[in-house]
Amino acid sequence: MAFQQGLSGINSASRNLDVIGHNVANASTVGMKASRAEFAELYASSINASGGVNSGIGVTVAKVTQLFTQGNVTVTGNDLDVAINGSGFYELTMPNGGMAYSRAGMFKLNNEGEIVNNQGSQLMGYPTDEFGTRLSFTTQPLSLPTGGPIPARNTSEITAEFNLDARAPIAATAVPPTPLSTYGTSVIAYDPQGLEIPVGLAFQKTGNNQWNVYTSVNGSDPAASTPFTINFLSDGTLDPATTIPPLTLTSPNDPAVTFPVDMSFGSATQFGIDYAVTNLTQDGYRPGELTSLKIDESGVITASYSNGQTRAAGQIALVNFRNVQGLQPTGSGNWEANYATGEPVRGAPGEGKFGSLRAGALEDSNIDMTAELVAMMSAQRAYQANAQTIKTQDQVLSTMLNMR
Structure with missing residues (x-):
């Protein structure tokens, strides 16, 4: 029995070290959320069950959960870096057509004027008129008119x-x-x-x-x-x-x-x-080329043009879930929804429970390196202790076999 208990302890400690190592490796990853291994005890039979004895047979990793606490916000000065200060996720359309959700606000413009992340996933938002008033509650990929000048308008x-x-x-x-x-x-x-x-x-x-x-x-x-x-x-x-x-x-x-x-x-x-x-x-103006843009706290993207005009080009949408712990991490700072999360709830930054946006900044990972290193030492000691259990049981078994 002690061999099985020690082996389960070693496996669980090893899994815990994997989780801690992943956290440490991603301490500088934008939008990263720390993970935590949660353990559960194992029994040969349940309490009051007929037959057998209620003997503990070891430990298992019941679940690896994610800690969706707020990370620090670091100013970068890049117009398309956007941090969420509060709850919510960016909604992204991946190159394969699937939907993903992220806290990493490192966005860029591609050659078609679409706002994308490093993996080419398109940022979703609401269409607006030129003054920033939302026209629809249906999200669509956000883009800017970079392919040519905005048309002139005659004076009226x-x-x-x-x-x-x-x-x-x-x-x-x-x-x-x-x-x-x-x-x-x-x-x-x-x-x-x-x-x-x-x-x-x-x-x-x-x-x-x-x-x-x-x-x-x-x-x-x-x-x-x-x-x-x-x-x-x-x-x-x-x-x-x-x-x-x-x-x-x-x-x-x-x-x-x-x-x-x-x-x-x-x-x-x-x-x-x-x-x-x-x-x-x-109220008239010449044609104009895109020169700069800014994003306000409510997610409205305002583009400035060489003819001195400014106009809104859409509003960033945020998404939240009834059960964020159900989100499945897929790498590259993305999560995917499933039946455990419930249906996504969409809204605009600053509305209801959604956080506001900070342009020109990024949300750092919420990983506490000091806590992770302490947890690593504890996991190492647990690994050694379980290995010692196996060693001791082996010594006991060897003594029994060598009795004359």
Whole structure:
């Protein structure tokens, strides 16, 4: 009996040393979770069972469990390094089409603009509009438009915020006459191909609380345009009844291509201070190449382009399980789900019980090297003790056989 007990102890201690050695070897592996060998005693028969005796016959490794505690977060500065601070796993589509789950956030862009890990597995996420609003709860592989420039957008609205000097004389009665260029500003608009169209605005006072607005397109003389009138109330704010007609722009590449542009002067004022333009914007832009990206705590990926535009390119999804201990490790920092884990529960970072993301950082392994080395010494002593049990039993058996 002692031979079997000692042999089971040696086998279990050896298995424990394997687990500890695996932990030590992966102490620097990103997203690695420590494993622990859990032992169970063996009996020849169960308690109160009929027949036999309740004699212990050794030990076995009942299960090797994983410790899903949080690892330290180390800043790397790489835009596509992402650490999960809290619970959750990245969802990955492997090259063979299967699904895997990981805590290792070392991602890269492949030649098709897809966000992948070192094994080529695609990171899954939610589609969003250009402002980062989630469009669907169905995950899909995340990608960025790296294959070519984002298309241009023609200007559809020009917004101007300015103050016209209430002290200015009426132009027709001023001596000398006030030049049309005294109060004016300009902005660059864009046609559907991203070509620049200079647009100028000139203001001329025509009466108390009343101004004419002249427009200039592509360097034309504003005096040759048909003006429209804007009116102000006695408190200096723009009369809400003022109607501002749209401006028609012509593409410099093709005179047959014209498009309307709305103009908004809603925040314009007429106060007794110097003329000033406080804001002048338009919503068109040139084509642009991807220059950089950033990922916020909620997982929204924002891409920046050479034309100064930024737009969201998707949101990283996280997955969790009712029983994370049921996850099956498959190597390369990945786990696979099975019947023991239950169905995956998907969500966005920072929502509910899901952790938030830290871009430009990685989660270190949660392995405590000091604890592992102490456990290794304990496992070694257990191995030696069980070997001594076998040695002692052998000596007893030898003594019996050599009795005269």
